[in-house]
Amino acid sequence: MLRILGKIQRLGIITEPLPRLDTPALTEIGEQLKAHIGERFGGSLAIREVDAGSCNGCELEIHALANPYYSIERYGVHFVASPRHADMLLVTGPVSRHMEEALRRTYAATPEPRLVIAVGACGADGGEFGASYASCGAVANVIPVDGVIRGCPPTPLDLMRGILEAIGKRSTAR
Amino acid sequence: MLNDIAFAFGFYQFARLREEWQRVSREAFGHRFMMDCIVPGGVAADLDQRFIAAMRDEARALRKLIGKLMAIINDLPSVADRVRGAGVLKPGQARALGCLGYVGRASGMDVDVRRDAPYPPYDHLTVKVPLHHYGDINARARTRLEEIAASFELIEALLAGLPTGSIRGAWTPPAAGAEGLGLVEGWRGEILSYVRFDAEGRIARFFPRDPSWTTWPALELLIHDNIVPDFPVCNKSVNGSYSGQDL
Numbered sequence: 001m002l003r004i005l006g007k008i009q010r011l012g013i014i015t016e017p018l019p020r021l022d023t024p025a026l027t028e029i030g031e032q033l034k035a036h037i038g039e040r041f042g043g044s045l046a047i048r049e050v051d052a053g054s055c056n057g058c059e060l061e062i063h064a065l066a067n068p069y070y071s072i073e074r075y076g077v078h079f080v081a082s083p084r085h086a087d088m089l090l091v092t093g094p095v096s097r098h099m100e101e102a103l104r105r106t107y108a109a110t111p112e113p114r115l116v117i118a119v120g121a122c123g124a125d126g127g128e129f130g131a132s133y134a135s136c137g138a139v140a141n142v143i144p145v146d147g148v149i150r151g152c153p154p155t156p157l158d159l160m161r162g163i164l165e166a167i168g169k170r171s172t173a174r
Numbered sequence: 175m176l177n178d179i180a181f182a183f184g185f186y187q188f189a190r191l192r193e194e195w196q197r198v199s200r201e202a203f204g205h206r207f208m209m210d211c212i213v214p215g216g217v218a219a220d221l222d223q224r225f226i227a228a229m230r231d232e233a234r235a236l237r238k239l240i241g242k243l244m245a246i247i248n249d250l251p252s253v254a255d256r257v258r259g260a261g262v263l264k265p266g267q268a269r270a271l272g273c274l275g276y277v278g279r280a281s282g283m284d285v286d287v288r289r290d291a292p293y294p295p296y297d298h299l300t301v302k303v304p305l306h307h308y309g310d311i312n313a314r315a316r317t318r319l320e321e322i323a324a325s326f327e328l329i330e331a332l333l334a335g336l337p338t339g340s341i342r343g344a345w346t347p348p349a350a351g352a353e354g355l356g357l358v359e360g361w362r363g364e365i366l367s368y369v370r371f372d373a374e375g376r377i378a379r380f381f382p383r384d385p386s387w388t389t390w391p392a393l394e395l396l397i398h399d400n401i402v403p404d405f406p407v408c409n410k411s412v413n414g415s416y417s418g419q420d421l
Contacts, residue, residue, distance in 0.1 A: 003245075003246050003249070004183050004246060007183075007187070007242070007243075007246065008183070011187075011190075014190060051416055052416075053416045053417055053420055053421060054415075054416055054417060055415055055416075055417040055418070056413070056415055056416075056417075057207060057209075060207070061206070063189075064189070064192070064193060064196070066189065067186070067189035067190055067192070067193050068186050068189065068190050069190065069193050093416060093417060094417075094421065096416060096417070096420035096421055097420070098416075098420045099416065099420070122417075129417070129421050132421075134420060134421050135420075135421050152209065153207070155206060
């Protein structure tokens, strides 16, 4: 236990306060995200991540949002283990035929108003897999989609930007 | 995996190390996962000289840090309680399924294409292949961690002996009806690719066999008699790919 505490103290806080790699800056996107979430979702946006046939590349970057550099929870975004607890679905992969029904059911289990974002090149348009006997292609071919985040895979900042855009669009539409 | 056993300290420590490595990858290769760097006939871009030293230093630093973290984690009974004896894939089951990669190697399957049928650059390197026999979550985690250590050694050896010269050879369109089989060791295990061309030089058939073909059925076996909260941990310790099997 002492070693854990020692390690924690030596490392300190590494969460990024300032931009390092990309523009617009992490904190800038984060603050906007927080403001929108405060206004539209009572300060808390619950996301259910659905892997509908992904290679896990997108999952790795979605997971990275939770690491101490991005620490997306500080802006009110958290990931939940059931669609019944979710405001938003982040769906990755071309939808494989095996996952088609599971995705429809997940969508049906998500309470309204629900937002769906298709993530990655495959989720956006089927990517290199396209549509075939094994693949339905884009997420939009199976369930209604509100936003798309492209990239193979999209970087954590792309993901934050995409989530922000989708919330922003929904805010202005109502 | 550490997240699934609610061991936040370990989860965040490793998450930060991964992010740091990914950032070096992005600078050196233009992609956080080094995707799109290998192209037919060679590689897409040469590695800039300054990154050779940077990556070597990063590899050494990471190796040391991971060693320290492992010493902490191995010391904790609450971690051991979740990963030892849970999600067991017996060596006989692994053999019957022909399990590959770390899932196989944690259950006594001593296979690695880089060592058993070496292709460049592994024909000039010594590839250490960790092997365990218990087949539980702990054995899979241990196998992967030992593989990380072995990979750092390979990275150092590769960086020290990078050849000079052209980075891409000429691409010759395949003859009509040509077919071929490729075998490489990916991080999940052996990846097999078969391709056949038609008379117009277009691809007629292509079949990639990801190691997930063998590891998903293994997951079905190893979750038997495990309690529900252990399922996510079992699942992560196997880490199969949906695309790899379904598409």
